[in-house]
Amino acid sequence: MFKKILIANRGEIAMRILRCCREMGIDTVMAYSEEDADSLPVQFATESVCIGPAPAGESYLNQEALLSAAIAFRCEAIHPGYGFLSENADFAEKCEKNGIVFIGPTAKMIRDAGNKQAARSLMKKHSIPVVPGSDGILENWQAAAEVARRVGYPVLIKASAGGGGRGMRRAYDENEIRRAFEEAQAEAQSAFGDGSLYLEKLILNPRHIEVQILADRNGHVVHLGERDCTMQRRNQKLLEEAPAKVLTPRQREAIHKTALRVAKAVHYESAGTVEFVFDQKAGTELGDDGSEKNKFCFDREKKSSFYFIEMNTRVQVEHPVSEMISDVDIIREQIRIAAGLDLSVQQKSIQLKGHSIECRINAENPAMHFAPCPGEISFVHFPAGKGIRIESAVYPGCKVSPYYDSMIGKIIVHAPNRLEAIRKMRGALAELTIEGVETNVDFLYLLMFNTDYMTGNVDTGFLEKNAEAIMNWDQESRKFSAGKS
Ligand code: ADP
Ligand code: ADP
Numbered sequence: 001m002f003k004k005i006l007i008a009n010r011g012e013i014a015m016r017i018l019r020c021c022r023e024m025g026i027d028t029v030m031a032y033s034e035e036d037a038d039s040l041p042v043q044f045a046t047e048s049v050c051i052g053p054a055p056a057g058e059s060y061l062n063q064e065a066l067l068s069a070a071i072a073f074r075c076e077a078i079h080p081g082y083g084f085l086s087e088n089a090d091f092a093e094k095c096e097k098n099g100i101v102f103i104g105p106t107a108k109m110i111r112d113a114g115n116k117q118a119a120r121s122l123m124k125k126h127s128i129p130v131v132p133g134s135d136g137i138l139e140n141w142q143a144a145a146e147v148a149r150r151v152g153y154p155v156l157i158k159a160s161a162g163g164g165g166r167g168m169r170r171a172y173d174e175n176e177i178r179r180a181f182e183e184a185q186a187e188a189q190s191a192f193g194d195g196s197l198y199l200e201k202l203i204l205n206p207r208h209i210e211v212q213i214l215a216d217r218n219g220h221v222v223h224l225g226e227r228d229c230t231m232q233r234r235n236q237k238l239l240e241e242a243p244a245k246v247l248t249p250r251q252r253e254a255i256h257k258t259a260l261r262v263a264k265a266v267h268y269e270s271a272g273t274v275e276f277v278f279d280q281k282a283g284t285e286l287g288d289d290g291s292e293k294n295k296f297c298f299d300r301e302k303k304s305s306f307y308f309i310e311m312n313t314r315v316q317v318e319h320p321v322s323e324m325i326s327d328v329d330i331i332r333e334q335i336r337i338a339a340g341l342d343l344s345v346q347q348k349s350i351q352l353k354g355h356s357i358e359c360r361i362n363a364e365n366p367a368m369h370f371a372p373c374p375g376e377i378s379f380v381h382f383p384a385g386k387g388i389r390i391e392s393a394v395y396p397g398c399k400v401s402p403y404y405d406s407m408i409g410k411i412i413v414h415a416p417n418r419l420e421a422i423r424k425m426r427g428a429l430a431e432l433t434i435e436g437v438e439t440n441v442d443f444l445y446l447l448m449f450n451t452d453y454m455t456g457n458v459d460t461g462f463l464e465k466n467a468e469a470i471m472n473w474d475q476e477s478r479k480f481s482a483g484k485s
């Protein structure tokens with residue numbers, strides 16, 4: 001096992017990795033920016049090293065500084081967390097060349113999965129359902145229009161290099177295709193330096209369902225069940241749950257099996273996530289090609305209802321919900337895999353139990369389109385108790401920096417069933433107190449009483465459509481719901 005690991009990230013995920021290393025008896029070197037000199041992970045790491053000024057491009061994305069630090073401090077491995085360099089194949093390759101283990105998959109696997117269009121083609125070859133759409137990179141908007149005519153509107157034009165919800169545009173009819181194409185291309189070019197686009201049919205009112213995978217270097221692959229990440233705003237997840245209640249047992253088994261096939265198709269190793277869009281349109285049976293076969297099919301089992309969209313080759317923000325229901329420590333497995341060890345679990349020994357929900361706590365103002373609100377936190381009180389888990393790096397007096405993500409922590413609850421998990425989350429959110437910066441805590445609390453959320457009558461557009469109604473919920477109905485629980 002490694003003796004010392006460099007942590008190339010910040011905030012809650014840096015704390016999460018650090019705690020795991022401590023349990024495993026591994027020393028840590030915290031690489032931090034000048035902005036984060038007083039941060040919690042810097043105080044708790046075995047050693048720490050400043051790698052540059054506040055802007056991520058000069059610090060957390062500074063490959064040379066990170067590598068030099070790892071070499072100077074004699075670290076055997078680097079954990080990249082999520083975001084930043086976690087899906088950067090060039091960085092993984094540089095680590096490999098310098099004899100430092102990148103805790104994640106190989107550079108080749110990151111490249112294979114990171115190019116979304118190439119991944120889509122590969123999955124098609126392995127008969128894994130993908131959203132009906134184009135067969136390669138689209139040369140121009142006319143090519144996009146031709147594919148759209150074939151698969152039918154509405155369609156989604158997507159950047160092959162895309163991530164974080166960027167480089168994507170919808171077109172509802174022929175008149176919109178040129179604009180959608182040009183906008184997506186411009187955004188992809190500026191965000192990723194690569195304007196290659198492909199096209200998928202836009203699945204209407206879908207859910208986002210993903211499967212957590214663990215694969216070691218010795219050919220063992222397991223899944224830790226699925227997560228429902230349908231609650232998104234600005235294409236970013238806000239709340240995640242496991243399991244996904246919308247799936248029937250047969251659909252659940254099928255999606256797990258498909259995710260394992262995806263992992264095997266790319267010869268994956270490390271922790272990873274296979275993402276799907278789930279078509280919940282009642283009454284429509286879909287053919288193998290994803291086209292509508294029978295408009296009046298009421299047998300949910302018969303629908304070919306999920307499609308592969310992409311694979312994320314890193315640990316995800318929402319990994320704790322899978323840990324809660326499976327009792328497997330994903331970061332620990334990730335480190336073990338990188339050290340060449342076998343998975344410490346087998347599929348048959350993994351039992352998925354109860355229901356888990358995660359809420360992302362952001363320094364943002366829901367009333368201002370969820371705009372980030374950096375500042376100084378003057379007071380914090382975290383909830384606690386059975387089945388309540390906090391992942392955060394904030395403390396009274398700390399700064400929420402405008403330079404980085406506005407996510408300042410996560411509350412994860414675990415209970416025997418979904419309703420009890422919702423009740424536990426209500427209690428936890430009611431108790432959570434953060435002063436000094438605007439947060440989305442009250443918004444999340446109100447969401448926990450929303451009837452559609454509670455009954456699962458939601459899709460990926462739900463939050464955007466209902467944010468205002470949730471915020472303006474009058475005291476009366478709030479009390480009524482609260483009284484009922
Ligand atoms: P997850 O599925 O793990 O929740 P997110 O899409 O929320 O993934 O991304 C996790 C983190 O990575 C966020 O902080 C987000 O800002 C960042 N991120 C995601 N994609 C990119 C990208 N292409 N470039 C830079 N940062 C990204
Ligand atoms: P990113 O790499 O930015 O995460 P994804 O391909 O994972 O991009 O898509 C981001 C989100 O967009 C998904 O979570 C889903 O909600 C939505 N989405 C993606 N593809 C489709 C599609 N074909 N139809 C409907 N919604 C989609």
Ligand code: MG
Pocket residue numbers: 275310
């Ligand atoms: Mg995605």
